[in-house]
Amino acid sequence: MRETFVSFEEAAFSYDGEHFVFEELDLAIEQGSFTCILGGNGSGKSTLAKHVNALLLPDRGTVYTFGRDTRDEESTYYIRSNAGMVFQSPDDQLVASIVEDDIAFGPENLGIENPELAQRVKSALEEVGLQGFEKHETTALSGGQKQRVAIAGALAMDPAILILDEASSMLDPRGRAGLMRVCRELHEAGMTIIMITHFMEEAAHADRVVVLDKGRVCLDGAPSEVLAQASELTRLNLDVPFACQLSIQLQKLGVPVATCITEEEIKEELCRLHSSR
Ligand SMILES: Nc1ncnc2c1ncn2[C@@H]1O[C@H](COP(=O)(O)OP(=O)(O)OP(=O)(O)O)[C@@H](O)[C@H]1O
Numbered sequence: 001m002r003e004t005f006v007s008f009e010e011a012a013f014s015y016d017g018e019h020f021v022f023e024e025l026d027l028a029i030e031q032g033s034f035t036c037i038l039g040g041n042g043s044g045k046s047t048l049a050k051h052v053n054a055l056l057l058p059d060r061g062t063v064y065t066f067g068r069d070t071r072d073e074e075s076t077y078y079i080r081s082n083a084g085m086v087f088q089s090p091d092d093q094l095v096a097s098i099v100e101d102d103i104a105f106g107p108e109n110l111g112i113e114n115p116e117l118a119q120r121v122k123s124a125l126e127e128v129g130l131q132g133f134e135k136h137e138t139t140a141l142s143g144g145q146k147q148r149v150a151i152a153g154a155l156a157m158d159p160a161i162l163i164l165d166e167a168s169s170m171l172d173p174r175g176r177a178g179l180m181r182v183c184r185e186l187h188e189a190g191m192t193i194i195m196i197t198h199f200m201e202e203a204a205h206a207d208r209v210v211v212l213d214k215g216r217v218c219l220d221g222a223p224s225e226v227l228a229q230a231s232e233l234t235r236l237n238l239d240v241p242f243a244c245q246l247s248i249q250l251q252k253l254g255v256p257v258a259t260c261i262t263e264e265e266i267k268e269e270l271c272r273l274h275s276s277r
Pocket residue numbers: 015016021039040041042043044045046047048088
């Protein structure tokens with residue numbers, strides 16, 4: 001049986017003691033799963049992410065990561081070293097002035113030594129497409145390049161859980177596709193992935209999509225179930241996947257296509273219809 005890796009149990013959290021970001025949040029994430037979290041601005045996604053690696057602690061209720069209560073100070077180091085996080089803003093997360101030192105920072109703190117350390121830095125740089133940037137100054141990088149360094153830093157720690165908080169928001173289309181490919185490969189190799197995103201094509205490729213609204217889980221299921229709920233997504237101020245919009249418009253015109261969520265699916269539907277004519 002798969003273990004529950006992250007569990008929010010009636011968790012409540014407020015930054016100011018007055019306005020609660022979430023009040024009774026229940027959410028369990030299984031080991032080895034690939035979960036996308038969606039939600040409008042201010043719905044609590046980043047706050048939730050910071051609870052997973054004990055950067056924030058619930059005011060009430062409990063958050064368990066790797067089965068350990070995040071409030072238990074003796075577990076903080078274990079949790080932080082095994083739950084890698086890439087934050088939304090790249091400027092907040094680079095710690096060293098040279099790219100390779102920044103990427104080495106996390107694994108070095110975990111006690112990883114050369115030659116493994118150098119190997120991890122090298123492959124993390126390759127995974128984010130920044131080969132040749134080893135000696136560059138981090139302050140002289142573009143926003144998207146900084147974001148890639150931050151992602152490489154998290155990858156180099158080889159975490160059991162990787163939490164990406166809109167990590168692809170500054171990446172160009174090729175960078176986004178590359179990050180998605182790396183995440184899928186890591187997931188196939190057993191890593192648990194929690195990806196917060198506004199991009200529906202990313203969510204369509206997860207195992208599970210959780211939609212937050214005002215700190216509550218309002219939709220939760222397989223991408224094919226959640227992302228096909230066009231009117232609900234629109235009400236929550238979220239994009240409806242292009243393939244879903246197109247299939248609904250075709251259905252209104254009387255074209256017998258299933259509601260699809262990815263472009264590959266709608267392409268297959270149209271080919272099927274075309275060949276059955
Ligand atoms: N450091 C902070 N101090 C006080 N309030 C905060 C802080 N960070 C977030 N909030 C508030 O908490 C709520 C949830 O914010 P959070 O950043 O978790 O949302 P989000 O879903 O990540 O939004 P976005 O899509 O804009 O990144 C918002 O109402 C926000 O104003």
